[in-house]
Every structure is written in C-alpha cells, then in structure tokens.
Amino acid sequence: MATYVNMGLYTPETEEEETYSPIIYIDEEIVQILNTEHEFIAQFTYEELRGIMAIMAAEQEKQHLFIKAQIKSN
16 A cells, blocks of 8 residues: 655755755665655655665764764874
C-alpha cells in the first residue's frame, strides 16, 4: 500500500523560486521525491537507501571518533 508524506522545506538555489515542501511517495519497492505539483524529482530503491544510510552512519562514527581523540589529546 502506497503512502504519501510531506517532508521538510526545500529552498531552490535561485532566488526566483519559492520554498516548498516536497512530497515523498513510499511503496513496497521504491521511494520517490515529488514536487508540490507531483512532478518527479528523484527515486531510490530500498537497497540504495540502505547504502546512503550506511554512509551517513560511517560519517557520524568518524566524527564521534574524531571528537573522542580530541578529548583525549586535551
């Protein structure tokens, strides 16, 4: 069963365009990002999203280890 979710605010790089809240379409196979007119912006499979989340977790862990090393240095 598909779900639509309104997510945070997106501000385009050009000042002429207004800020809007993208719509996220979620079903059992994909996640799509749509603009307010339901025009396609991006699509991810769950495998791609898992990869993105793994990279984000690794970056957070790297930052945590960096902070811990700085504390030990002081």
